[in-house]
Amino acid sequence: MEANQQIKTTAVKGTDTARLVRAMVKNIYQSAHEAKANGQKVAYMMVASQYDEILRAMDIVPLPTENYAGLCAAKRDMDRFLLKAEADGYSQVLCSYARIGLGFDSLRKELGHIPEGSPDGGMPVPDMMLGSSAVCDPRFKWFQATSRYLEAPTFGMDVVAPPPQADLNAVRDYYIQYQRDQLSGLIEFLEKQTGKKMDKERLWEAIRLGDKAWQIWYDIDRLRVAVPSPMPSQDHFSIMVAGHYYSGTQIAVDFYQKLYDEVKYKVDNKIGVIADEKYRILYGGGLPPWHTLWIFNYFESFGAVFVIENVYRGFDPVEVPSHVKDPVDYLAWRAFLRFTRYHEKARAHSGSPLVEKLLGLIDDYKIDGVAFHACRSCRATTIGQTHIKSELGKYTSIPMMQLVSDMVDLRDYSEAQWKAQISAFIEALEGRGK
C-alpha cells in the first residue's frame, strides 16, 4: 500500500525491542541458506506443534512456511505466489498461507532457482518437511501436497486435545500416551534423516530454554495489564517471532528478558503507546491482517489501543508433575496440560475454554471493546468467532466487532468497508460515555 495511506498518529508507539525482530526474521531465512551450504539439515515446519525443542536439540534448522506467507503479505509481495498456486489448480478458498507456500515452491521449481526478489531471500529447498495436526487441517496436509514440487522425506505428527467436556481423569493417560508415541515417531524419523541419535540431555536443555522464554513472555503479557498500555498488539505480532520461531534457544530467552525490562520501565514510568489512551481493545481472535497492519494505527488515531490479543500467544505456564523424568514424556504432558488449561473452569461456568480465557483478559486488562478478525481462508481461527462473540455477550456488555478479510489475500479486503465499520465501533465505545 502506498505510504500516503498509512495513518500516522502522535504515538509514542511500541517498544524499541520489537524493532529488533525484523533482523530476527531475516535471520530465520538467512540461517536456513547458510545451513544448507554447511550441510546442516533444514526442515519445513509448522509452529506451535509441540515439537519445536526437539528440532533444536537435534540441530535441525526450522523453516516456518506459514511465517513466510505472513512475511510476503507484510511486504505486499504475495500475489505472484497466490496466483501461481491457483494456476496450478488450488482453490481460491484454500488456506492462503498454504497457497503462498505451494505457489512459492512451484515457482522455485519452475524457475530452477528462488524467485527473483523474494522477501528476505526466499526459502531454500528443505531436506525434510514436518507437518502437524496442531491448530488446523491444512498444517498436516499441505506438505503432502508440496511433494508435487520437491521430493523430501515428509512426516506428519498428530497433536491431540480432548474436548472441554471430557472427563480428564478418564482420558488423560491415553491422550498423553498417544502424544508421546507421536513425538517418539518424529524423533525416530529425525534420527533416520540426520543419522544421529537424539541426546536427551540436549533435549532437556532446549526444553528448559523454551519454558524459560515462555515464562518471561507470559510475565511481559501480565505487565501489559497496566494503564496506559505499554505495548500494543502490533508489537505482539512481531515479538511472537522469538517465542514461536526461536523456541528452545537462548536467543529467545535473551530477547524476552530485554523486552521485559523495557516494558517494565514503561509501566513504572506510565509511558503509554499513545498519549491519550481512551479505549482499551482486546484482539479477540483470528489471524492478523498481515497485509494491512497499519489498520491498528488507524484505531489509535481515535484513541483506541489494542492492549492484548488472543492469537499467536504463548500458552500460559503449566506445571508438569515432578514424577515425569523423561523429556519426551515431559513434552507430551506439557502439551496435554496446555490444551486443557481452561477445561475445568469452562465446565464450571460457560462451557467454553475460550470464553473463559477471553473473559479473564477482558477483566484483567480493563477492556472496553473486542475486535475479531475473520479470515476467509482460515477455518480454524475463524469458525466460532460469531458464537464466541455471542457467548461473551452473556457475561459482558462491552462493544464487539468482527472485521472480515484474510490473513494474506488482499483480494478479500475492503478498506472502505473496514473504515466504516471501525467508525461505527468507535461511536459505540464513545456512546458508553468514557
Next chain:
Amino acid sequence: MSAVQKIEELYNERGKRAKELHDAGKKVIGYFCCFVPDEIITAFDMVPYRIQGSQNDPIDEADALLEPMACPFARSCFNMALKGEYDFLDGFVAPHSCDTIERMYHIWRSNKPSPFNHMINVPHMMGPSSDVFYRKELDYFIKRLEEFSGTKLDQNKLRDTVKLYNRRRALLRELYALRKENPPRVSGTEITKVLVAGMGIPALEHIQLVQDYIDEIKGRPVPKADVLPRIFLWGNEIDDIAFIRLVEECGAHVVMDDLCTGTRFFWEDVSETNDPLDGIANRYICTHCPRSLKPQVGNRQEDMENRFGYMKEFISQWQANGVIFYIVRYCDTCELEGPDLREYLNSLKLPVLMIEDDYSTSTIGQLRTRIQAFLEMIS
C-alpha cells in the same frame, strides 16, 4: 408398496422413520461422517442416524452463529437443527473429522444440546499408535453411552451387530455390482436415493429394503448397450440427487464413487475379530477421507500409488472413462488432495473435471455448462 416407492418416500421424508422410533421410546443417536461406528450404537439398542443437510433450503438461521466460510454442508445441517428438524435426536455425536465439524460440534452443543452429546477424537495420522488411541476413544465413547443408557455393552450383541452391518455392506456391494453393466442396471441417481434412505432407519430395515430393491431391478427389462461416458465420482458429501441427476441428464452414467456418502461408509467389511472392538476400530479409522494422512511411502509416484491405488479397481471394474470431483466448498483437505489425485488419474489416462460447489440446488444449474462441456470433450 414397492421397494422403489418406499425408497422414494424415505428419501423425500428424511427423519420420519427415526422420529417414529423416537416417539415409540427408542433412542436415536445422530452423528456425522464415516468415523462413528453404527455397530456400537446399534448394540446399545439405539438407532444410529447419519445427519444430513438439505440442499434445497437456504441457510439462514445458522448464519447468525456459524461463519459463511465454514463448509456449507455443515452449515446446512446446523441450520436444520436450529429449525427444530433434528429435535427427535436423543444423542448428538461428532467425530473430530475436520476443523469445521469440530468447531461446529461446540456451537451446536451450546445452542441445541441433545440429552447426550459426545465428540470422538479421530487421529489424523494413520499408524499403530493411532489405532491404539482411536480404540481408546471408542472405549470412552462406550463408557459414556453406558452411563447414558444405564446398561453395559453386551459383547455378544456387538458381535451380532458387526455381522448385521457386514450383511448390509455385502448387499450394497451387490447393488453396486449392477452398475458394472452397460448400461448400468441402476443409475447414480437411484443409488443415491437408496443410500440416503438407509441413513435414517435401522440397519435391519435397510437390509430388507435393499434386498427387495435388488430383486425389483433384476426383474427390469435389460436395456440396450450404449456409448455414453461412464463417470467415477470423487468428493465428499452428496446426500441429494440434484448433482448426480444433472450429470446423468447431461448424457452420462454415474457408475462408481468414492464419497463419504457412498463407498467410503460401506465398502470395506469390519473384520469379525475375537474382541469385536478391534475389528471395528481398524475399519472405522480407515475411510479414505482426505483428512486422514497415510505416512509417506517411497518417492512421489509410489506414495501416490499408496494413497490412491485402491481406486484402480473402482475404475477398471466399473469401466469408468471420466472422473468428476465434487468438492463441497471450503473443504481444505479435499482442496489440497484434488490436484494430487487429478495428476494420478491423468497418469492413468483418465480425464478429470474438478468442481467446487456450494451444496445448494439453487446454484447447481450453473454447473450444467461445465459438466456438459466435459462430457462433450470425453465423448
Next chain:
Amino acid sequence: MPFAGIDIGSTMTKVVVVDDKEKMLASHIGPTGVEHRHLALKVMEDTIQKAGLQFENLNFIVATGYGRINVPFADKQITEITCHARGIRSLFPSVRIIIDIGGQDSKGIKLDAEGKVANFVMNDKCAAGTGRFLEVIAETLGINLVDMGEIALKANGFVQISNMCTVFAEHEVTSRLSEGAGVAEIVAGLHEAIAGRVVNMTRHLGIEKDVVVTGGGAKNVGLIKVIAGKVGFPVLTPPEPFITGALGAALVGKDFYDRGVRPAGEREKKEVTFFA
C-alpha cells in the same frame, strides 16, 4: 445445404448460417434479455430471411450459450465451449488456446493438435473477470463501457485494484478516486485485474501459441493489449468476436450431419423458455 447455429446469451442472441463448404451465408445479432426471450426466435427468423432461406431448408440447427437448454426449434444443444473451439478453429487453424470473455462468465479452452477440446476452465459464478464487472464499474465512473478500452490506452501507468469482488471493487474505485487517482489510470487498473484473472485461470491449461481472445472482451483494445502483455506474445482476435459461438454451433451441426446424424424430432417454432 445450409446449417444454422444459434448462441443465446443472457443479453444477446447471435445466429450464423453456413453452407456445406463452411462459408458463412448470413449472421445476425439481436437482443435476448429476460423480458425479450421470444426475440431469440425472431433473431433466428431474421437471419434465415437474410440468407434467403426458410426454416425447412436448414439441415441442422445447433443451439448453444446460456439459453441453449430449451430451444424448441433446435436439433441439438451443445455447450459454448465446444462451439467456440469449433468456430475459432475454422477462423484460425493454428489456435491452441482460446480465451472467451463474455458478459456473464469467462472461459479458457485448450485445443489439441487435431483441434479437439483437450481441457477447459471457467470462472466461478461471481462476475469478476467478466464484461459485467467492467459494466458495473463503468457506471460508477460515469463512462461508456465501449470507451473503456480506449481510455485505458491513454493511461499513464495504472492504479492497482486488488478486489475482484464487484461490490468491493466499486468501493475501492470510489476511494481511489477520492484520493485523486485519474479515471484513465483506474480503468487501466481494472483491465490489469481482469486480464490477470483470466490469464491466470488459463495458465492452468498451459498457455501455448496461438492464443485467440473472443467474446465481448475481444472488442476491448485496452484489454487485449494487457492480455498480450501477460501472455508474453501477441494474441489474435476474430473480426467479429460476438458470433464465434454461433458460427461454431453451425459448424458443429454440419459435422453431425456429415457423420450421418439427422434431426431427431419435430422443430417447434416456439419461443425459447429461459432458465426452466
